Amino acid sequence: MKRTIKKAVVLGSGIMGSRIACHFANIGLEVLLLDIAPKELTDQEKAKGLTLDSPHVKNRIVNTSLQTAISSKPSPLYHQEKASLITTGNFDDDLSKIKDYDWVLEAVVENLEIKKSLFEKVELYRKPGTLISSNTSGIPINFMLEGRSEDFQKHFCGTHFFNPPRYLKLLEIIPTKKTDPKIVDFFLHYGDLFLGKETVLCKDTPAFIANRIGIYAIMSGMHTIQKMGLTVNEVDKLTGPVIGRAKSATFRTMDVVGLDTAVKVAAGLYEGLPHDESREMFKLPKIVQELYDRKWWGDKTKQGYYKKVVENGNKEILELNLETFEYEQKAKVKLDVLDKTKNEEDLKKRLKIVINEEGREGDFYRATFFDLFRYCTVRIPEVADELYRIDQAVAAGFGWELGPFESWDAMGLKDCVDQMKKKNLAPAPWVDELLAAGHQSFYKYENGKKHYYDIPSKSYKVVPGTEGFIYLDAFKENNVVWENDGATIYDIGDGVLNVEFHTKMNSIGAEVIEGINTAITMAEKDFRGVVVGNEGQNFSAGANLAMLFMFAVDQEFDEIDMMIRQFQNTMTRARFSTVPVVSATSGLALGGGCELSLHCDAIQAHAETYIGLVEVGVGLIPGGGGTKELTLRASDKFMPNDPELNILQEYFMNIATAKVATSAHEARAMDILTVADRITLNRARLLADAKERVLELADAGYTQPKERTDIKVHGRTSMAMFEAGITGMKYGAYISEHDAKIAKKLAWVMSGGDLSAPTLVSEKYLLDLEREAFLSLCGEQKTLERIQSILFKGKPLRN
Template structure:
């Protein structure tokens, strides 16, 4: 089915409606956002002499909702200008306009009667064949379809976005009883390619997949927490990033989301799931019920499992709830032997196996929670899904887990875990025993470069649909596609005569191993391949250069070593730009410092939409010296257009570095000059490496020729130096910056001006590289710079001295 979505009507402007509208605007779609009209005037409207018939009053609810969303952080828009794609209105005046829209999405309150009433009105104006969906977290599709026309029903489905829709990757697609299968295929593909979502096909069962499993995990975990007598901080220490879950872990997440939201889902599931063997686990334990009854629902009510105390002197003090007395106490800093012992285990899969098998209270908690979750998930097949992988996809994308339940079970060993589960009184579903008895000992495996899942129906391993369109580094590793590696980097053959370089250092920092990897990859590609993709599947592309080695050399005053190190870094970045093969870099999430500089020097960038990119060296008392300062000066020179005021344009680039400006999206990175017109943006991160490879092949097929270093970069010399000096001095006198900030800024100004040249001059890239290296080297000799680096390395906090 060929459908083009140019215009979407969103019916309902609450938190979800407004945020979904923003995300459609992010991808270039025109949006009509509608809501009800108010029934009474506000005092302010009365003072202005307005009536209920005035347009500003009739659209007050929708406009207020949208403005609230625009003010909220994190931002729902990639760029604030995208709001121009959203038009607001109300159901009474503007509902007829939906006849001109390609997709009508209902996002009103979760009440069946209200949804049905709105659908009745929609049918009067909706053009036959128009796609219509309901964004619901649990109302059955069959109930919403009752009384609707045949055309409505065949074009109708459920779409469950998770909040906030820009950031959470899950989009559940739920067919109605008569939905045309082609509509479902379209929604699955559109959500993936255009909205950047993990689209998961769900059955029309209570809470669908993610909330059914995720809320069970939360409430069941609460029972275990209460039974074991664990504290709030103890649980959050155990259930966060240490096991590949969100940093906010359990209790902090519940405070942010709102305890009422989780409880309402749990209560509804308890009422609905009469035949669920674990139904009683949805009953609220006391440590949840007391808070719910007291309306201590978290941030929205000012207190929950945590409470922030604000003192008269401005101090803030975080308190946590004592789960025995239900009084607030000082937040604790818990310690567990298992966590201490696992600190050096960076591989998440190895760490989880270590923790679950550790003999202490942490290990006991992990065993209780994991075993119960495994049992529950096994019994949900085929009720909520016929396939294991859909459950893993939904929970990971909806709740921010790195590994799903069945993936985690595989890590621990299915057979040995089943035995331990049964000894603990948790019996897996019969199909798991059948799988093991047939000699199949894992839920997933890689064969011939394909990741496959155990299919319960056929009792065989089948390829996960759609995976052939992705490049998955873990799969390549299992398929023996690694062709080179060291402790910090690995090179893979990613097919079609293209190789890929992956970093896997801590925070993917760029140290000597990564530099070696980049140079080796370019050498190999120049000899035997069409091109190179540089990207990884870590939480962040790169947090920047490895400061530890620099700090050691600077502390020992080994300035010759530092000079060689900087020169080597610069040469590697220039190698990425000036090699005989196309180099495409695929940054995602954080691409800071050296990670940004590598992207700046690629032939092209295939960026993920969620990109936090910037040159942040100023924060550690330095300037960018991996070619970053040179490159931004070069981009200023090349971007000057007729009518531009050169000094103003140069100052924009200067301030981006001097304020360590980091983009909040790939779209903003383009506006800041970090990305260029030739660079592309991927919405779905799973597609990023494949699209980067396609870009390499496109450059190669177009007849890629090795570029020549540029020698015509315009610098402004004393003219810009004078401007920068005036600004720096003013900021210094006003106490907006410290003396050391001023010193760094003057070094930066010197480089970006090309020194104190008497007139605007054309210089080479190497000229600017030498200047930035000299400036960087001089700053490593500054005591206050070393203090800043020390604070980042050993305290994890920036220092402004």
């Protein structure tokens, strides 16, 4: 039976339920969100003479919850228009509607009796064959089946999303003994392909995989922190991006999530794991227990490990002293290991550095990582039969770039084992068996595929479900066809090349420009097309400002002019090559990264692509063809009956305000992505999808584009419109004098210069105007101050 999901019901509109509903709407599902009807009227409802039977009252809880979710930041929706796909209702009046839906997901309060009672009502209306699942994070899935029909049991399992569902990639699938295996396979496939999730098959054990391992890592870390006397700020510096974790690191994450939530999970694990050899680790150390007892639970209680205060109108973030439990000013942290790793973009190389660091910082890393590694090895096969499932669950659920076993590989498997044994943290015997057999890692790449060490067979097998993925690591040994310090070109098969950047934040400088041009030259001679993409956090944060700043300070304007020409020529090369070039964007695609994407034949964008032309933030305008390109796109959309040039003005404002799309869908609404560009929901599939797009364009008989000479610009007419708006903004104190100067330069280019009437111009004409404006702004002192602030302080400057 072919199964599809077009409509889904979410039962429970709390923090998880409302946001799961939003993510279902993100992918185009019609969603019915239900919750209980209120038992009492509010004072406002009483004043209006409403009753408990009034429709507005009966849906008050669900409507309030949904509105809170929609208005929250970051948004749970790819685009606000997606909210129209969600309909609300209540259990009393609308539960019968579930008969028309394909998937019913329960996300009510974590109380077994309440869930069972709700499922009993669901059985009255649910159509046989309808999928039914629970989003529980702690209640055993099997406990929910009591009294349910055979058809219900066959189609029921746990589907555990992590909060926030849009952003955290994990979806744990937890079948019961009675779940039809075909239903399990469907959820694993659907979550991957349509929800964009890392779908991980879990056993019905306490907290499943991610929370079992992730909470252990947190609690083990807390015990170590207390023992070593580290400060809050020191720990968050050591446990953030430097080791591939979120910026919020340890203590800030606890504040955001809520200390009470973490304590509840830890307490549940202590209670539910009487036979866990490390059970005592789930007991709260003083640095957690003290805050819990004081109800300093983080953001929800306005104080936790950090506290925001306002003095004399100035906001300040204080940190908790873990010895006195008093709040203090955040002390500047000087950590040697951060200095040693700050210029290393490769996470695997950074992990090698930190685990071998001497002194207190290295001791902290070894204590926490080695205990986590040991714990993971002895949890197999209790929580999972295969080690890759632990990596997938923990990395996706907690936002780690690498899972425990992947991190271990990066640090050196055998070296770590030798050190672990000296610290009485020996791993499970199967690790010694792996090493004794001559193997050096948990993972390896063969024939372009990622393999994991399978413990029962003592051999390597392909990670299931990844057969169609592209891992650039798999091509590093035999398929590198060219490289320099900033870029690598891989032959990824089927006549397609991939250009990977590996500069800081994947910024575009001379080395990357050389890599792009080399890839196109090679492809035009011997290949079918090019993908520009990587597996990093960001596609590209823009052009390399450091070199520009150096030339600008020295007033080397000929050098700057040459840089801009080279950049523009490379963008033009991507547009007018004889083979298709596809950009695979994810994370930040800003400034020059956006301009490159705009000039490719197509963009294959991950849903979480944050793209925009942000050059005005550093006192410039887009100089690599971005201004030209949006002027061209406005011309294509211009309507004869639109005398106010609304489209052009909208695109002008997007550049002038440095607007960044917060999703690929929003980028489409901004016309940065066109209808021909495509969106990938699962980040792991992005490069494969981009390659497929290259082949599709090539197979369709790719024709080299020609330069456009029919771009309609409006000269003095649009310039007058822009200047009126700029003047109004300046007099209203919304923009500075320098902002106005930048905006006028931008308006000049988008108007086509000083033309007395609407005129058709070429791309080259607009590129020349763009380069001239960019160059002139490089000579402005206030522009240099803005660039300097970004480079040396990491903060934008408004001057």
